[in-house]
Amino acid sequence: MRSLIFTVFFLFFHLPLLISQTGTITGTVYDASSKKPLPSANITLTPPDIGDVTDSNGVFILTNLSEGTYHLVVSYVGYTEYHKRMSIIPGDTTRIDPFLAPETAQLNEIEVTDVQEKLKPYSVELISLTMLQETPAGDIGSFLRETPNISAIRKGGTNLDPVIRGFKFSQLNVQLNQGIRIEGGCPNRMDPATSHVDITDVREIRVYKGPYALRYGPNLGGILRISTAPVHEYTRFETHITAIQTFESNWNSTRSHLDVTGGNRYFFFDLSGNFNKAGNYNAGNGGEISSRFTQYNYSATVGITPAKNHTATVSFIRSFGRNVMFPALPMDERSDDTRILSVDYSATSLGKRWQSLTVSGYHSRVDHVMDTKERPSSDTIVAVSKVTAIDYGYRAEAGLRFGRHQVTAGTDYEEILKDGTRIKSLILQPNLPVKHEKLWDDAHIRNIGIFAEYQIPLGKVNLTGAVRVDFNDASCHSMAFYGMNGQLIYSIPDVSSSLTNFSISGGVRYIVTEKIDLRLSVGRSARSPDMVERFIMLLPIGYDDFDYLGNPQLKPEINNEADLAFSHNCSCSGSFHAGIFFSLVENYITGKEVPPSVVKPQTKGVAGVKQFINTDYVYLYGFECAYHTPDDWKLFGTAVISLTQGINPEATRYIIQNGQVTGEETIKNDPLAEIPPLEGTLTIGYKFLKSKLVPQATIRLVAAQNQLSQAYNEITTPGFVTAGLSLKYKYSELLTLNAGINNLFNAAYYEHLNRRIVGSEMPLYEPGRVFYATLIITL
Amino acid sequence: MKRFIILTTLLTSLISCEKNADIPVRYHATGAISPFTVTYLDETGSLVTLQIPVASAEDEWDYSFTSRQGEIVYLSAIYKDITSGINLSILVDGKIYKQASSNFDTIHYVIVSGTIPF
Numbered sequence: 001m002r003s004l005i006f007t008v009f010f011l012f013f014h015l016p017l018l019i020s021q022t023g024t025i026t027g028t029v030y031d032a033s034s035k036k037p038l039p040s041a042n043i044t045l046t047p048p049d050i051g052d053v054t055d056s057n058g059v060f061i062l063t064n065l066s067e068g069t070y071h072l073v074v075s076y077v078g079y080t081e082y083h084k085r086m087s088i089i090p091g092d093t094t095r096i097d098p099f100l101a102p103e104t105a106q107l108n109e110i111e112v113t114d115v116q117e118k119l120k121p122y123s124v125e126l127i128s129l130t131m132l133q134e135t136p137a138g139d140i141g142s143f144l145r146e147t148p149n150i151s152a153i154r155k156g157g158t159n160l161d162p163v164i165r166g167f168k169f170s171q172l173n174v175q176l177n178q179g180i181r182i183e184g185g186c187p188n189r190m191d192p193a194t195s196h197v198d199i200t201d202v203r204e205i206r207v208y209k210g211p212y213a214l215r216y217g218p219n220l221g222g223i224l225r226i227s228t229a230p231v232h233e234y235t236r237f238e239t240h241i242t243a244i245q246t247f248e249s250n251w252n253s254t255r256s257h258l259d260v261t262g263g264n265r266y267f268f269f270d271l272s273g274n275f276n277k278a279g280n281y282n283a284g285n286g287g288e289i290s291s292r293f294t295q296y297n298y299s300a301t302v303g304i305t306p307a308k309n310h311t312a313t314v315s316f317i318r319s320f321g322r323n324v325m326f327p328a329l330p331m332d333e334r335s336d337d338t339r340i341l342s343v344d345y346s347a348t349s350l351g352k353r354w355q356s357l358t359v360s361g362y363h364s365r366v367d368h369v370m371d372t373k374e375r376p377s378s379d380t381i382v383a384v385s386k387v388t389a390i391d392y393g394y395r396a397e398a399g400l401r402f403g404r405h406q407v408t409a410g411t412d413y414e415e416i417l418k419d420g421t422r423i424k425s426l427i428l429q430p431n432l433p434v435k436h437e438k439l440w441d442d443a444h445i446r447n448i449g450i451f452a453e454y455q456i457p458l459g460k461v462n463l464t465g466a467v468r469v470d471f472n473d474a475s476c477h478s479m480a481f482y483g484m485n486g487q488l489i490y491s492i493p494d495v496s497s498s499l500t501n502f503s504i505s506g507g508v509r510y511i512v513t514e515k516i517d518l519r520l521s522v523g524r525s526a527r528s529p530d531m532v533e534r535f536i537m538l539l540p541i542g543y544d545d546f547d548y549l550g551n552p553q554l555k556p557e558i559n560n561e562a563d564l565a566f567s568h569n570c571s572c573s574g575s576f577h578a579g580i581f582f583s584l585v586e587n588y589i590t591g592k593e594v595p596p597s598v599v600k601p602q603t604k605g606v607a608g609v610k611q612f613i614n615t616d617y618v619y620l621y622g623f624e625c626a627y628h629t630p631d632d633w634k635l636f637g638t639a640v641i642s643l644t645q646g647i648n649p650e651a652t653r654y655i656i657q658n659g660q661v662t663g664e665e666t667i668k669n670d671p672l673a674e675i676p677p678l679e680g681t682l683t684i685g686y687k688f689l690k691s692k693l694v695p696q697a698t699i700r701l702v703a704a705q706n707q708l709s710q711a712y713n714e715i716t717t718p719g720f721v722t723a724g725l726s727l728k729y730k731y732s733e734l735l736t737l738n739a740g741i742n743n744l745f746n747a748a749y750y751e752h753l754n755r756r757i758v759g760s761e762m763p764l765y766e767p768g769r770v771f772y773a774t775l776i777i778t779l
Numbered sequence: 780m781k782r783f784i785i786l787t788t789l790l791t792s793l794i795s796c797e798k799n800a801d802i803p804v805r806y807h808a809t810g811a812i813s814p815f816t817v818t819y820l821d822e823t824g825s826l827v828t829l830q831i832p833v834a835s836a837e838d839e840w841d842y843s844f845t846s847r848q849g850e851i852v853y854l855s856a857i858y859k860d861i862t863s864g865i866n867l868s869i870l871v872d873g874k875i876y877k878q879a880s881s882n883f884d885t886i887h888y889v890i891v892s893g894t895i896p897f
Contacts, residue, residue, distance in 0.1 A: 323897060334849060373849045373894040382851055382894055425851055427892040431818060432826055432853050 023088035025096065026061040029054050029074055032099040039348075041076040041100070044459070044511070051457030052404065056309065056349035066090075073514060074098045080571070080631070083514070120455070120464050121507025121519040122212040122563055123579060127205040134728060134738050136248055136772040138255065138276065140194040140202065140226065145751075147207065148624045149642040151676040154754040154764055155188070156326035157251065157278055157291025159195035163753060164209055165581065166620045166644045166675045167221025170530035171557070174224045175217065177315070178344045178360035179395040183416045185336065185368025185387035187439060187532055187541045188329050194226070196319055196338045196366065198274040198297050200244055200257040201228045210581065211525030211559045212505040214468035215397065215451045217412055219503075220527040220559045221583070230261050230270035230301055232311060237264040241779040249771040251281035251291060263303075270301040280325075283765030284748030290374075293324040293333075313344045328755035328764045330540060330603075331370040331385065340364040355406075356399035363392040368420075380428045385439060387420030409452040416445045418531050422539075435484055437602070443476035443535040447528065465506040472528040472556075473498040476535050479550065481602070490599040495535070495552045501526035507563075519565040519579075529554040533589055533612045538602045542591055542610065543673050543755075544712050545656075547601040549594065549611040557614075558586040574629040582621045587614040593654050593661055605759065607654070608661045618672060620646040634687045641680040646672030651711035673712035676752055677705035677719070694728040705752040715761070720749035736776040743769050801845040802895055805870040806854045808840040810880065813860035820853040822846060846895055852876070853892040867891045 029041040037058025044051050045062055047070070054060045065088045074082040079100035086094060125147060137143035141152040141160025152160035153168065164172055174193040175181055184191040208216070208223040216223050239262035246255040254277055261270040275296045280288050297319035304312050321336035342362040350357060371384040397410030420439035425432060453466040473496070480491035505523030512518060532541060535550040542548055565579035591610030599609050622644035629636045651670035655663040685696030704719040726740030746769040754764040806819050811833045818828045822844035831840050846852065856865050864882030867889050868875055877891040 371849070374897060378894050379892075427851060427853055428890055430855060430857075430888060430890065432820065432855075432892070 022064045022066060023090055024061065024063045024065065024093040025070075025072070025086070025088070026059070026093060027096040027098065028058045029060065029076070029082075030058060030097060030099045031079070032101040035099075038076055038079075038100060041074055042457075044073045044075070044457075046071050046073075046459070046514075050459050051462070053406070053457065056355075071514075072096070074100065076100055120212075121462075121509045121565075122208065122210050122521040123519075123565060123577075124213075125207040125209075127207070129203045132199060132202055132205075133244065133736075133774070133776055134726070135199075136246065136738075136740065136742060136770070136774065137199060138248075138253060138278065140197065140199050140205070141192070143199060144194075144205070144207070144224075146681070148626055148640045148681075149209070149622065149644055150207065151751065151753050153189075153674065154751065154766075155190060155328040156293070156324065156332075156764075157281060157289070158293050158295070158324065159190060159192060161189050161192040162194060162224060163674070163676070164207065164222040164224075165583075165622060166646045166672060167559075168674065170533075171221040171527065171559075172224060173217045173219045173222070174226070176226050176340070177229050177342060178346075178358060178362075179217065179393070179412060180340060180342050180360075180362040180364060181217070181391050181393060181414055181416075182338070182340065182364045183366065183389040183391040183418065183531065185366045185389045185420070186329075186331075186333070186370060186385075187387075187420075187536055187539050188326075188331075190324070190326050190329055190331075190333050190370065191321070191336055191366065191368060194224070195321075196336075196340070196364075197226055197228065197317075198257075198276070198295070198319065200255065200274055201259075201272050201297075201299060203227050203229065203231070210521060210561050210563050210583075211503065211523040212464075212466065212507060212521050212561075212563075214466040214503050214505055214523075214525065215408055215410065215453050217395075217414070217449065218447065218468070218470055218501070218527045219525055220557055220585075228272075228299070228317075229313070229315075230268060230303075232263065232268040232303060232305065234263045234268060235265050238262050241777075243777045244774060246772065246774040248278070250767055250769065251278045253278035265305060267302070267304045269303070271299070273298040281767040281770075284743065284746045284768040285765065286768075287765060289765060289767075290325045290327045294322040295324070296320050297338075309349045310347045311345070313342075315342045315344070316340070325374070327757050330375075330758055331372055331383065332374055333368070334371050334373070334384075335367075335369045337367045338364065353400050353402065354398065355401045357397070358410075359394070359396045361392075361394040363390070365390045378427075380426070382425045382427055383422055384425075385420060385422040387418065387439060390417040391415070404456055404458075406455040407452065408455075411451070412449045414445075414447045416531060418443045418535075433484070437481070438537055439539060440531065440535050440537070441477040441479065443474070443531060445472065445474040445528070445531060445534070447472045460511040462509040462511075463506075464509075466504070468501075468503040468525070470501040470503070470526070470528065471498075472501060474528070474534055474552065476552075479535060479537060479552070481537050481599075489602070490538070490549075492550075492552065497534070497552050497554075499528050499556055501528060501556050515568055515570050517567050519563070519567070521563040522561070524558060524560045526556040526558045528556050529589060529612070538599070538609065540603050540606050544591075544610075545606045546591065546593070546608055546610040547603050547606050548591060549599065549609055551612045554589060554612060555587045555614045557589055560584045560586070571630055571632070574627060574633075576625075576627045578623065578625045580621070580623045582619070584617055584619045586617045588616075588618045588648070589613070590615055590648075592652065593664065596661075605659070607656045607659055615648070616650070618646060618648045620644060620672070620675075635684075636687065637682070637684040639680070639682050641678070643678040644675055645707060646675045648672055648709075648711070651709070653711045653713075667710045670711050671707040671709050671714075673709035673714055674753055675705075675707065677707070677717070678703040692730045696726045696728070698724045698726070700724075702749075702751075717750065717752040717763075720747055722747050722749065734778055736778075737773070738776070739771075739773040741769065741771055743767065745769075800847075802847060802872050804844055804846045804852055804895070805868075806840075806842040806852075807868040807870060808854075808856055808865060809868075810836060810864050810866040810882070811838070811856075811858055812836050813858060813863045815856050815858035815863070815865055818853075818855045820851060824851075826853075848895050848897045850895050851892070852895060853890070855888065855890040855892075857889075858887050861887075863887075865889055869893070871895055 082098040244257040299317040301315040317340040324333035344360040393414035395412040451468040475496035503525035507521035561583040569575040628638040679702040705717040708714040723744040750763040866880040
C-alpha cells in the first residue's frame with residue numbers, strides 16, 4: 001500500500017515531466033514608464049527562430065522548446081529592444097516579464113509603429129506629435145517636405161501638395177483617422193486633402209511608400225494616414241489643456257492653437273480650435289510673394305467606452321480658409337468651408353481568434369470659392385468659380401489570428417460627388433455680359449473595395465501578402481461645353497464607365513542578425529482615374545499652358561513596384577537604413593493635344609487643348625538612405641539622402657510658336673515632369689540638461705535638377721544649400737519653447753516642384769530668412 | 780470643472796472669423812446736358828437700366844448702397860446727343876475708385892467697373 005501511494009504521488013507530480021520533453025517561455029511585456037502592458041510587441045527567440053506577438057494584454061507564450069540556450073529579443077517601435085539569454089529545461093515553464101523603455105524621438109528617423117507594421121517588408125515612416133509640435137511648418141505638405149523622398153508642389157504660401165517618390169495627386173491615398181477621405185474643391189488642387197486639416201491638430205502621420213499597403217484603400221504610389229484622434233487613456237476624470245502659439249517673422253505669421261481634452265474610463269472628449277494668419281513673404285532675393293492667407297477651424301470629438309476594449313467615437317471638424325493667395329495659379333481661394341463628420345467603432349481582444357474589429361463611416365463636404373478679383377485681369381474680366389465636393393463612405397475591418405497566422409480582412413466604400421460652375425463677368429463690356437461654364441456637371445465616382453492581408457512571423461523570416469479588389473464606376477450629367485451665345489463647342493457623349501481593379505502585394509522581411517534585416521516587397525496595384533482626369537471641362541489645370549479636357553473612358557493606372565531595403569540597428573553605433581525601388585506604371589495617365597479643329601481652348605493665353613489619355617508605360621526608380629546616431633548619445637545627428645528619377649520612354653512634345661501648337665515631335669526617354677532632384681539633409685544637435693535644452697543645426701543640400709521633361713518644357717532648377725538653427729527648451733512638463741531660424745543665410749532659392757508665377761516664367765521663390773518661436777503650454 | 784469651462788470659453792473665443800464689413804459705394808454721373816441711359820449693378824447683383832432725364836449740365840445722378848470686399852461694381856452710361864458728354868465715377872468708402880468720361884466724342888458709351896479692393 002505504501003508503494004502504491006508513493007507511485008500515485010510520484011506520477012501526480014512528475015507525469016508532466018515524463019510526458020513532456022520540451023519547455024515553455026511565457027510572460028507579459030510592459031511599458032517601463034507607464035507600467036501598462038504592451039500589446040503587439042514582437043517576440044523573437046533564436047535559435048530556432050521562433051516568433052510571437054503579444055496579445056492585447058501584453059502576454060506571449062512560446063511552447064515546444066527543446067532543451068538548450070536561447071536568445072530572446074523583445075521589440076516594439078519607439079522602445080529600446082530587450083535582450084536576454086536563457087536556458088530551457090524540458091518540462092519547465094519559464095516566466096519573464098520584460099519592461100521596455102521608451103526611446104527619444106528623432107527627426108527624420110525611419111520608424112515603424114507597431115509590430116504588425118514592423119514585421120512588414122515595406123517602410124512605414126512615423127511622424128510623431130513631438131516632431132509636429134517642434135516644427136514651424138504651417139501646413140502638412142510643408143512639413144512632409146522634410147521627410148526623405150517626400151516633396152511637395154508649392155503654388156502659394158500654404159496648402160502644399162505632397163509628392164511621394166514622384167507620385168502625386170490621386171496617385172497617393174491621403175486619409176484622415178479611420179479612413180476619412182476629403183475631395184478638394186479646386187481643379188488646380190489649391191486645396192489638397194492635407195490642407196483641410198490643421199497641422200497643429202495632427203497627432204501622428206504615417207507614410208506608407210509604394211503600392212503594398214492595400215487595406216487602407218486604393219493605393220498606387222503611397223498612403224498618407226493622418227491621425228487627429230485623441231488618445232483615450234484615462235481611468236478617472238481628467239482634463240488637459242494644450243495651448244500653442246507660434247510666430248514667424250518675414251510674413252508675420254501667427255498660429256494659435258487651443259486644445260481641451262479629457263475624460264474618464266467611460267467617456268472621453270477633445271475640443272480643439274486653431275487660428276492661422278500670414279501676410280506676404282519676402283524671398284531671399286527681396287522680392288515680395290503674394291502669399292497671404294487666413295485659416296481657422298474647430299473640431300470636437302466625443303467618445304464612449306461601453307465595455308473594456310470597445311470604443312465608439314463621433315467627431316466633427318469645421319475648417320475655413322479666407323483670401324488664400326496662389327500666385328502660381330490662375331485664381332485665388334476666396335473662401336473654403338469644410339465640414340467633416342465621422343463615426344467610428346473599434347473593439348480589440350474579442351476572443352482567441354477575433355483580434356480586432358473596426359467600423360467607421362464619414363461624410364466630408366467642401367464648399368470652395370475661388371476668383372480672379374485680385375488679378376490684373378480683373379479690370380476686364382472677373383471669373384468666380386464655385387465648387388461643391390462631397391465625399392462619404394465607410395470602412396470595416398476585422399483582424400483574426402490563427403496561432404501565428406494573422407489575417408486582416410474588410411471592405412471599404414467611397415462615393416465622391418462634385419459639381420461646380422465658373423462665372424465670368426466681362427465687366428468692361430456694355431451690359432456686363434456674364435458667362436456660366438460648368439467645371440463639373442453633377443459628377444460622381446463610386447468605389448467599393450474588398451481587401452485581405454495575411455501575415456506570419458517565421459522566426460527570422462516574416463511574410464506578408466495582401467490582395468484587394470475595387471469595383472469603380474463613374475458618371476456625370478453631361479460633358480457639353482457651350483459658347484457665349486449658347487452654341488455647343490464640344491461634347492463627349494459617353495460619360496459613364498465601370499472598372500474592376502485587382503491589386504496584389506507581397507513581401508518578406510529577413511532578420512539576418514540581431515542588428516541587420518533585409519526587406520523585399522513586390523506589388524501590383526491599380527487606381528481608377530480621378531474626377532479631374534475623367535470629367536474636367538476645358539480648364540488649364542496642368543503643369544503646362546493647355547486647357548485640359550477629361551476623358552471618362554480612361555483605363556486605370558497600374559503600378560508594378562519592387563522595393564529592397566536594408567537596415568542596421570545598433571545601440572552602440574546608431575541605425576542605418578537604405579532602400580531602393582523600381583516602379584513600372586502601366587496605362588500612365590497624361591495629356592494629348594486635341595487639334596483646334598476639334599475643340600478650341602477657352603482660356604486666354606493657353607496654347608491649345610489637351611485631353612487625358614493612357615500611354616503605354618513610364619518607370620520610376622530611386623533610393624533613400626538614412627542614418628541616425630544612437631538615442632542615448634548626447635551629441636546626436638542624422639543624415640538623409642534620397643533621389644527619384646522618372647522616365648517616359650516615348651513622350652510627345654508639342655512645338656509652340658506664337659502661342660499656338662505648330663507641330664509635335666517624339667522624345668525618347670523623356671524624364672517625367674515634376675520630379676525632385678537629389679537632396680540630402682544633415683542635422684546635428686546636443687542634448688543639454690537631460691534633454692531639456694536641445695540646440696540643433698540643419699543643413700539641406702539640394703542638387704540642380706537637370707533631368708528635365710522636354711515634353712513639358714521644364715527648365716533647369718539650380719541647386720541650393722539652406723541652413724537652419726533651432727533651440728528647444730523644455731522648462732517643465734507644462735512649458736516648452738521652440739525657437740529658431742529657417743533659411744539662416746537668406747538664400748534666394750526655389751524648389752523644382754514650385755510652380756511658376758502664373759503668366760510668366762518666373763519661379764515661385766521660397767521664403768527668405770524666417771525667425772520663429774513656438775510656445776507650448778500643457779496643463 | 781471651472782478650469783474646463785474657462786478654457787472652453789477661451790477656445791470658442793479663439794475661433795473667431797474675420798468680419799467682412801459693409802463698405803459704402805456710390806455711383807455718380809455728371810456733365811450730361813441731355814437725357815442718357817445708365818446701367819448699373821445694384822447691391823443685389825442685378826443689372827438695372829434707367830433713363831435719366833437731364834435739364835442742365837448741373838444735374839447729377841447718384842445711387843448709393845453698401846457692398847463688401849471683392850464684389851463687382853459696374854456703371855455704364857450711353858447718350859445720343861453728340862454735343863453732350865458724361866462723367867462717371869464709382870466711389871468706394873468715400874474715395875474715387877474708378878472714373879471715366881466722354882465729351883464730344885464719337886463714342887457715346889462710358890463704362891467704369893471693377894471689384895471692391897480687399
